[in-house]
Amino acid sequence: MSPASPLKVAVTGAAGQIGYSLLFRLASGALGDRPVELRLLEITPALKALEGVVMELDDCAFPTLAGVEIGDDANAIFDGANLALLVGARPRGPGMERGDLLEANGAIFTAQGKALNEVAADDVRIGVTGNPANTNALIAMTNAPDIPQERFSALTRLDHNRAISQLAAKTGAPVTDIKKMTIWGNHSATQYPDLFHAEVGGRNAAEVVDDQAWLENEFIPTVAKRGAAIIEARGSSSAASAASATIDAARDWLHGSAADDWVSMAVPSDGSYGVPEGLISSFPVTTANGDWSIVQGLEIDDFSRGRIDASTAELAEERQAVSDLGLI
Numbered sequence: 001m002s003p004a005s006p007l008k009v010a011v012t013g014a015a016g017q018i019g020y021s022l023l024f025r026l027a028s029g030a031l032g033d034r035p036v037e038l039r040l041l042e043i044t045p046a047l048k049a050l051e052g053v054v055m056e057l058d059d060c061a062f063p064t065l066a067g068v069e070i071g072d073d074a075n076a077i078f079d080g081a082n083l084a085l086l087v088g089a090r091p092r093g094p095g096m097e098r099g100d101l102l103e104a105n106g107a108i109f110t111a112q113g114k115a116l117n118e119v120a121a122d123d124v125r126i127g128v129t130g131n132p133a134n135t136n137a138l139i140a141m142t143n144a145p146d147i148p149q150e151r152f153s154a155l156t157r158l159d160h161n162r163a164i165s166q167l168a169a170k171t172g173a174p175v176t177d178i179k180k181m182t183i184w185g186n187h188s189a190t191q192y193p194d195l196f197h198a199e200v201g202g203r204n205a206a207e208v209v210d211d212q213a214w215l216e217n218e219f220i221p222t223v224a225k226r227g228a229a230i231i232e233a234r235g236s237s238s239a240a241s242a243a244s245a246t247i248d249a250a251r252d253w254l255h256g257s258a259a260d261d262w263v264s265m266a267v268p269s270d271g272s273y274g275v276p277e278g279l280i281s282s283f284p285v286t287t288a289n290g291d292w293s294i295v296q297g298l299e300i301d302d303f304s305r306g307r308i309d310a311s312t313a314e315l316a317e318e319r320q321a322v323s324d325l326g327l328i
């Protein structure tokens, strides 16, 4: 493919809340100057609403938008996709955990994994935002045996960004001074936002904060339960911030992370840091040339070990549950 040809970006759930923010960012150049062709998948009853969103996209006259195709057939929409952002899924409501969505959303990712396997471009990268994101990514990956496993990831960048923001507020540092944040494990209440390897202005974040009680009783729960707090406040789940994190993750995956930093991505484990192989778990990663690699050699103390193990145990339970449902 020549560099000037449009990047074909497939987005599922395009008529939903996240879609309403995400599409306009993608179309206006958030992934770079290369024109994008949007390929938007929805369920049949939502196509009319999606037509309205496309009218709005047209009305923006974005120079970087090379075309838009919409439809309810995954095999047609994913055809030739270089990037697939799997957002479409039922969101949780008040009082639900993300794991409650496993059965409802599992079937979607089985079918979409199969369709991607059939028709996506050879260089496709697949980012899963729809919840429960890690296990949905596992389902899609397992149902797409011809696509290399490292092309699948699930979104923990929103948690990563939330953690940066909370640490910035605590220390008074600008977000640009905060580096090497890590989210480990599942995009769920068991996730482990790790300050022991993060830096504030080049200094170790846990030492700068020097307050284990804040770290345990405020920082970790605030980040891990932020999704629920937003649902409680807004009456519906995070949308613009989720779209923004989806863009951050895709941009860094395609174009590379900063030399002095790393990002959090949920990727298939190779057994690093004792995370069982094959689980899609969040790790600190660097990205370059469209590939990610897990940052190696970090020391994990007993506190962090316990937190990582708890979240990966939940991922193993989710894997068992979807296996029992015949989805993988």
Ligand SMILES: NC(=O)c1ccc[n+]([C@@H]2O[C@H](COP(=O)([O-])OP(=O)(O)OC[C@H]3O[C@@H](n4cnc5c(N)ncnc54)[C@H](O)[C@@H]3O)[C@@H](O)[C@H]2O)c1
Pocket: 012, 013, 014, 015, 016, 017, 018, 019, 041, 042, 043, 046, 087, 088, 089, 090, 091, 092, 108, 128, 129, 130, 131, 132, 133, 155, 156, 158, 159, 187, 237, 238, 239, 242
């Ligand atoms: N990983 C994260 O950080 C994160 C953050 C926020 C939200 N989410 C999740 O993202 C998902 C979408 O959230 P939302 O607020 O946009 O929800 P929404 O209900 O507003 O939109 C979801 C859209 O998906 C569509 N859809 C359903 N089944 C589909 C299918 N088989 N194919 C294509 N489209 C389909 C629906 O018609 C709907 O338009 C939810 O699962 C939510 O929990 C994840």
Ligand SMILES: O=C(O)C[C@H](O)C(=O)O
Pocket: 091, 092, 098, 131, 158, 226, 227, 228, 230, 237, 238, 242
């Ligand atoms: O919490 C949710 O259900 C939505 C999303 O995963 C979030 O973290 O905001």
